[in-house]
Amino acid sequence: MSALATSIESRRDGGAACDRPAVLEARDVHAFYGKSHILHGVSLRVNEGEIVTVLGRNGAGKTTTLRALMGLTAVRDGRVHMLGHDVTRWPAFRIARLGVGYVPEGRKIFGNLTVLENLVVPQARPGPWTLDRVFGLFPRLGERRGQLGRQLSGGEQEMLSIARPLLLNPRVMLLDEPSQGLAPLIVQEVMQVVRAMRDEGLSVLLVEQNVPLALGIADRAYVLDDGKVVYAGSAGELAANRELVDKLAGATAESKGSSSHASVAPAS
Numbered sequence: 573m574s575a576l577a578t579s580i581e582s583r584r585d586g587g588a589a590c591d592r593p594a595v596l597e598a599r600d601v602h603a604f605y606g607k608s609h610i611l612h613g614v615s616l617r618v619n620e621g622e623i624v625t626v627l628g629r630n631g632a633g634k635t636t637t638l639r640a641l642m643g644l645t646a647v648r649d650g651r652v653h654m655l656g657h658d659v660t661r662w663p664a665f666r667i668a669r670l671g672v673g674y675v676p677e678g679r680k681i682f683g684n685l686t687v688l689e690n691l692v693v694p695q696a697r698p699g700p701w702t703l704d705r706v707f708g709l710f711p712r713l714g715e716r717r718g719q720l721g722r723q724l725s726g727g728e729q730e731m732l733s734i735a736r737p738l739l740l741n742p743r744v745m746l747l748d749e750p751s752q753g754l755a756p757l758i759v760q761e762v763m764q765v766v767r768a769m770r771d772e773g774l775s776v777l778l779v780e781q782n783v784p785l786a787l788g789i790a791d792r793a794y795v796l797d798d799g800k801v802v803y804a805g806s807a808g809e810l811a812a813n814r815e816l817v818d819k820l821a822g823a824t825a826e827s828k829g830s831s832s833h834a835s836v837a838p839a840s
């Protein structure tokens with residue numbers, strides 16, 4: 573059996589801390605774009621209070637996985653469970669209402685609305701995340717609350733796109749490549765926010781192309797290749813196995829500067 577197969581075989585549960593309940597579970601999910609079969613039986617799970625990252629090369633199916641979980645791309649086969657419900661084929665708004673926040677790739681904010689207006693467009697759900705707390709977490713958004721979305725820097729727009737679903741007080745947050753196109757210092761800030769969300773009890777599913785960054789923050793990791801899970805296990809163990817990182821997600825690691833392998837740190 574190859575090392576790769578072993579890593580999958582020995583970790584059917586992704587090394588999950590089984591004492592914590594799953595808040596999200598995909599079982600053998602298949603999805604298509606037209607006739608193109610994109611996801612070939614993806615299974616993954618996020619337990620309460622975990623940060624779980626989904627890695628993989630360009631076109632591996634990471635965004636499609638998030639979209640399928642969120643009800644935005646049809647699940648042709650397989651099941652998706654969230655927060656105690658079978659949400660397979662539920663529309664996205666119903667999944668969101670259950671307590672699932674989704675930050676899509678590419679910062680979808682309203683450029684012609686102010687920061688404050690962007691934040692209050694969705695009807696806030698009661699919970700620990702209030703406007704004041706969100707401004708506490710993102711001080712620059714507080715300072716710029718009267719500015720139009722299009723006047724913000726890329727980093728501020730990313731913060732705004734994360735802050736908005738936070739006000740819905742979700743229990744699970746799905747983030748699609750929040751580091752994309754951001755300067756390293758801003759990326760660190762975004763990751764601190766992701767940690768703060770986890771510390772508040774949120775469970776996070778984080779799609780990333782920046783492998784060292786994601787493995788440095790996540791508890792567990794899945795690697796996708798060609799719409800299949802090729803690694804499921806501890807983020808720290810994957811980070812420590814440079815050979816495996818290169819094999820599974822090498823192209824992405826290189827594209828983000830493989831010299832930063834030294835900074836691949838196990839999750840705290």
Ligand code: ATP
Pocket residue numbers: 605608610628629630631632633634635636637781
């Ligand atoms: P990236 O990091 O580049 O965003 P990804 O891992 O998120 O990649 P997906 O965006 O899920 O990958 O794409 C998976 C496959 O589906 C790719 O082959 C892509 O070309 C294809 N694909 C994505 N969106 C569509 C679409 N709307 N119509 C047809 N094919 C698509």
